[in-house]
Structures are given as C-alpha cells and as structure tokens.
Amino acid sequence: MKEFRFKIIIILGAIALCVYLLYPTYTDYQNSKKISQVLDKRREEIKTADPEITTDALNRRIRAVDDSIKAADPSIQNARQKRIKLGLDLQGGMRVVLEVNTGKLLQKLAKDPDQTFNDAISSAQKEAALSDESVVDILARKFEEKGIRLSRYFGSVRDDDNKIISDLKTDAEDAVSRAMEIIRNRVDQYGVAEPSIQRQGSRRIIIELPGVAHEEEAKQLLQGTALLEFRLVKDPEFTISVMQSIDKVLAGKVTEDSSNTDSSIASSEVNKDTSAAQDTTKQLSEEEFKKQHPFFSIALINPQSKQADAYVKEDDRNRLITLLNRPDVQKVIPNNVEFVFSAKPVAHQDGKGIYLMYLVNKTPELTGGVITDASANIDPTTSSPIVNMTMNAEGATQWARITGANVGKRIAIMLDGVVFSAPNVKGKIPGGRSQIEGEENMEEAKLLEIVLKAGALPAPVDIIEERTVGPSLGQDSVNSGLNSVIIGYILVGFFMIIYYQKAGGIAAATLVFTILFILGVLAGFSATLTLPGIAGIILTIGMAVDANVLIYERIREELATGKTMKASVDSGFAKAFSAIFDSNITTFFTGIILYQFGTGPIQGFALTLMIGIVSSLFSALVIARLIFDYMVSKGAKLSIG
C-alpha cells in the first residue's frame, strides 16, 4: 500500500478539488430554481391584482423582488459567481459586434464640409465596407488624387497631411473608447446580469448580454445617441424636506397597502434561517425603523455631511425607483425636480456597491453640445487629478451666467440620466474654460474626460454582427446535450466492459473522473460552457477510451508472449505511451489553433477538447494505472477479455 500512497493522495486531492469547485454550480442551480418559482408566483399575483399593468412596469417590479431576494442572502451571489458559466447559446441572450462608423465621425469633425467632401466620404465608406483599409486612409488618398489638401477640412492650415491623418486616426480610436463607456454606462443602468463588453482591434466592440429577451431595448442601449447634461443639484434643506414628505407618504401607506411588503415576504422565504440567527433585539429596532421610515431605511443620509445626497445600496436601487414612481409619491415630489443616481458606486459594502442619489432640476442648465474639448491632467500645484473643459463661444456665455448665478451650489454632470460628477461652483467662470476638481484618481478623471467628450462628439456605431438565441432553444440545447453525454457514456462504458471485461470496467470507471475533471476545471477557471463545448465533452468520452484501448491491446500482446500479468501491465503501459502521447498532442495543437480562430461557442469547444485531452490522459495513465498496479500487487484476478 505504501508505494501507492503518494499517487492516491494526488488522485483523491484532484477529485476533492473538482467536487469543491463544482459545488457552487450545484447550489446555484438549486437557488435559481427556488427563486424563479417565487418570481413566477409574484408575477401571477401582480398580474391578477392589476391586469392593466405594462410589461415594463411588471418587469421592474419583478426585478425589485429579485434584487431583494438576492440581497437577503449573499451566498446566492457567491454561488452564482463561482458556478460554471453557460454561454449565450445555452442560456439565451444576445451577442452584438459594433464598429465605429468612421465616415460619420469624419463628417462631424470636418469644418465646413461641402459637396466635394460629402461625395468623397460616401465613396470612401463604400470602399471601406469591403476592404481592410481604414476610411481615413481611403479619404486621404481620394483627396490627394484630386489635389485637395486635408487641412482644408481638418486641423489648422499649417498642419501637413500626415499629421492630420494621424490625428484623425487617434480621434477614431478615441471614439471607440467613448462608445464603450457610453454603452457600459447604459448596460449598467439597464441591469443586465453579467454583461461583457470588450474591445476588439482598433474599431470594434463586442457586447454580450446574457438572458436579454427584449432585443429592441437592448439594441437601443447600444445605438442611441448619448445625452450629456449639466443640471443644478438642489440644496440640502430643500432635498431633505422632499425626502421627509416622501417618507411620510410611504410610512402612512405601508400599513394599509400590503403590496408594498411583497419583497420582504419573498426574501424571508429564502432567508428564514439566517434572519432567525441574527440578534433579535437589533432585528426589532431595525424593523421598527423600517416601518416608521420606509424611505430613509433604504436611502441613508449622512447626518454629518453638509450635503443631502442619499446613500443607496445596489440591491435597493430598483425597489427605490419603483417606490419613487408610485403616483402617491410622485404627488409630493415637486414637478421641476427628480431623483437621479450616480453612475458608479461611490463605495462598497460586503462586495455590494453603494450609490449616491441626488435631487436635481429636471431641466438641464446646459447640454453637452457646447463642449469643444476636455482633458484629464494632474494639477501641478496640488498634484491631484483635474479635468479641463473648454466650451464654444455660445456655451461660454451661458456658462458664465449659470455659474455666476449659482456660486456655492453644485452642478451635476449627467450622461444618459446618471451622474458622473457633481462639482461645486467656486465662482463665475467666464471665457468657457473650466477646471473640475475632486476626482479621486487619474482613472476617474479620465472617465470624466470621456464622458464630457461624449456630449460633444458622438461616437456613431454600426451593428455589423448580431446573434440572438432565444431562451427556449438554449434550454433545449442544454437538455439534449446532457442527454447525449449520459447516453454516450453508457454506450461507451458498456462496450468497454463487454470487450475488455474487468479492465474495461476500470476504463469505464475512470471515464467518470475524466468528465468530473473537465467540469471542475471549467468551474475553477470560470470558463464558459457552450453547446459546442458540450459536444467537446461527448467527443472526449469517445476519445478518452482510445488511450485505454491502446494500453489494453498492448497488454494483451505482451500476455500472448507468455509474460506474467505484472510484467505485461508494466510493458503495456510503457510501450503504448509514445503512440498515446503523439496522437493526443496533435489533437491538442488543433485545439489551441481552434481557440485562437474561434469566437464564443467555438472557443468553448476548443477549451473542453483541450481540458478533456489532459484529464483523459490523467485518468488513463495515472488513475487506471494505479488501479491495475494495486490489483496486480494484491494478486487479484484481472481479466482483459
């Protein structure tokens, strides 16, 4: 037994690790089953109570319930993050590839574009649609052919063509970052779970939105024009008084309207045991506070602060929006103001973001069209990050008036309805050059720069590829995929047992570990399982036993020469090794190439194929070997057909 100890420890360790890595996937599956039951029930209840409700409003309320269930139990989120992720083809969703429309961007950038320019642009765009050359290069070539200097439309007169071309290219690249930021901002607000927004090359953005059923809304998120606004933040006294009246309305309503407590009922269903474990006295006073101040219990005010911005937890946001949209609450909020949220969380608590909620004027003081430039810098005197913003003449005049009238107040810089920064006005700003301070780091300042530019320069994007998979096809695919894995395993296992008897049984048993390892590794690296990925697992089942076949055939040959079982096993494993290694490594190579070549689903296949090769080798060469050696050493009868 001693000689096997080391190997046994490694094998058991690997198995234990895989089980540990797969456990969150199992809990997540159980959790989502429970949650979707609760949500379906709520959906029916809301529908019967209010048959007239619009889909949008219904979804909003369901989302609020969903949030509160998840907020009540952090382990739900935890399991979700660690589970095996399903690709868009399995859970349904949308994949969109966007490309910045350089032609449109150039039109915006050009000074006094005339007919010649527009003709050149449109023919350059047509040409670029089917070639790898960039629109800027094609346009430059076209102008050169006509003998027109680029400085007629871009840059200043002294600039030569090469400088302008490189500037325009930088502008085009900047447009991609801008588009990404605008989209990320909107996707965040829209509340898509686990979105992925990536940059591909210099002009493209790949966006993956899992579980998005409503295509049109999602597309709108991606393509609509961004709106940059400067809005006045209301002063603290006013804000607090509005908040207090909302609080009163809600507190008065809570006792008679049962529908408002729906989320807490739903959350207690899932979270009974944890809440029971908590300190009961604290629980009571908290409950009491919640009842008396339903608004302030989710929108926290810092009493020490001079400002009346409320802190709102990520999970409470949807609930709060629903509350604020209730007609009785709307009645106490003055017509000309509204509550808006910060774009990013300002702090984190237990891994959850905390957002700021501001009360601002509904009418913007100024919109972003007047901004001509913005740049993030380090202030040389204080060495803290600042953002410089320049406006055109028309904007500068208005800006001077606005800042002059509101010294000491705050102005919120908002993109698409959320606040990116709310700086204090220190004094009247004449001449249109402003300096924004108070950003915590250079990264934040850079972001603000992008946001400010987004108001001035749109980043026109085109959808060049779009793939939507409906949730029902995804579910069908999961089911048929899993069925195939099971059927494939049973058939191959049976075949091995019939053909190689006991040795075949060992192969069939180690095959289970191969599958376990593949799934464990996928979970461990938080890789994505796609439909072709499942096909890769099925294929691995068929290919994994190849190694066993090669070894067993060798052992049979060795036995036929009259060697003992032990000698045959030893030389069988040794002699089969080179062929096993050579054949598997070529498949592994093509796996790597496939991973490089493919997108989403195909990469999933390449990944399971590669993991499958490594784990099947481990199963055949280490685990099966150990079982063989152990049985031989114990003198057990080993049949190999």
Added chain:
Amino acid sequence: MKIFENINYDFLGKRKIFYAVSISLFLLGVINVIFRGLEFGIDFKGGTEIVLQFDKPVEIGKIRTDVENIGLGNVEVKTFGSETGVLVRTELQEIPANIYPVIRKNIDETIENSFPGLQKQVIDTTANSVTYQLTSADTTNRLVDILNNAGFQAGKVSVEPDNKELIVSVGIADWIKENLREKVSDNPFTLLKEEKVGPKVGKELKEDAVIAIIFSLIVILIYLGFRFKFIFAFGAVVALFHDTLITLGLYSLLYGVIPGLNLEIDLTIVAAFLTLIGYSINDTVIVFDRVRENMKIHKTTPLIDVINQSISKTMSRTILTGGTTLLTILVLMIFGGEVLRAFAFTLFFGIIIGTYSSIFVASALVLEYANRSKKKVQF
C-alpha cells in the same frame, strides 16, 4: 472478446485498388464542388437568418410561398429540426427601399387602431428603425406593449420616466416575423434564433478559417517531422489532406440530399474539420509508431512486409479507437439536437475516412516513396 486477431493480410499489395477508391471519391467531390459549389452558411456569406418554432406542425411549402410574397426577393425557407421549426434566410442586410413605406404604413395603422387620432411625430428614420414622438409617457409605455404584441420590435428611447419617444425596428427579421404572424395567424410561433452577419465579417471569418486549417496542417507536419522521419510525416499529412478534401467533397455532395439535415459550411463545421485534422492523424501515428518499432526489430525484412505486418497488428486498435469515437458521435447526431447535427455528421464521415486512410493510404504513400527513391527508409 477479440476482433482481427492474427490477421495477416497483404494490404499494400492491393494499394492500387485503394488508390482508385480514394481518387474516385476525391473526384466525385471535386466535380460536385465545381458544378454545385460549396454551400456556405450565414457566418461566411453574411445576411439575416431567423429560426422560428411554431406551436403546431407547419407546411413548409405554404410558409415558403408566404415568405416569397413579401417582396424580399430571394429568400431561403427550410425546416429546422422537427416539422414545427422553420428557418428563413436572406442575404439582405436591410429592408429594400420599396418595402420600407409599406412597413411604415403598417406601424402607423397599428398605432391608429389602438389609439385613434393619436398625435404622433416621426423624429428620426434610419435604414433599420423609425422613431416616433408621442404626447404622453403613459401612451408610450402602452404602445410599446401593443406594438410588440403585434409582432413589431418596439422600445422606449430612454428609461427616463417621462420618456415620450418610441423606436420601432424595421429590420429584415422583423418584417418576416410580422408577415408570418399575420399570414399564419392560427399557429403562433416563438423566436429560437436570430442572426445577422455583415458582409465584411463574413469575409474575414472565411479568411480566418482557411488560415486556421492550413496552419494546423503545418503544425502537424512540423511535429510529426520532429517525431518521425520526414517522409512519414509527409505521408501522414498527405493522408490528412486526403481526409479533409474527401470529407468536404462528400459534405457538399450530400447537401440538400438528406431531408432535415442542413449541410452548410459555417463556423461549427470549420471546428469539426479542425478537430478531424487533429484526430484523424491519431490512427496514422499508431500505425507508424508500430512500423518504427518493427523496423528496429526486423532489420532485414523488406519494408512492404514490415508495414503489412504493422498494419495487421494494429488493425484491432485502429478500428476500436475509431469505433468508440464514432459511437459517441452517432449519439450526438441522434440526440444532440439540431444545432450540432451537421457538426456531428462531418466528424462521423471524416473519422470513417480518416480511419480508412490511415490503414490504406498513409503507409502506401511511404512505401511508394521508398520504392522510387531506392534508398533504405530509416527512422
């Protein structure tokens, strides 16, 4: 249980027959590709494709006429999986100019029917969408629902509570769906899949696919050249070309022949071919590995006998390894669902041809070379 035990067959003596079989299979494919061409899927061709799942079985012929009559020109209509699934595809990217006003009229009528006399203003139109401005936020919310239920793709322009703008998409897919909803009103459907690929993306993907396949062949040639003598590596890679090209030929030959099986070349098929390249080399490696071993033991035996003997000895494992893999692929083909069927089909035929070539073709090529060069082939 044992198969192919103690066979000793003169495989290489009959190699002319196998050459003839391979060449005719190859020519069959080539002629077919020349005359019918390769049928590419949307990934490479670009265009719009939707897959719909109807509640009840549909008559594909009727759907075809319905779709052909909506003015999109050349539209492909096929069954997808069972008789309730329908795939509609066109190479168009956006709605043709002559259809556009018709769709606009339809949207306007739908709005008019629900809210007679509603004041609305078109504030933006693009090739893919129309944006309306309405009078109140509440009407906007209700109209979004009404339009979506009527088969349009509608959405609010912003999530602001007082949003009064409404955008309706007028894409190809929407137009097809909307028409079918009207024409097959007794049989509702849900959307299974929708894909739109631009022409540039398609072209790039095609180039990438060709590069990936050529690159993997080169990588295998280099690796085998490193492990075996060059001539063996060369024989193996020629066998790989043989497998890939014959499978591709058969694939295009069987396009449209088997009902319910959609044999088009798309990204997953390229993945299948790459897997085939990686896997089909396995059997060849097993045979060559044995040839190498036997050449060391029987130094004086002529090459042809060594190879024959090696093939006979490894016959059972060649068949078994290929067989278990085929078994799982068969499972995938039958139970794996519609999306993976063509993928499984490619691998199924590819592996059969790959197994055949590693027994009958790869070694024969090595022998052919050895006979011509009159030199002793060594490992």
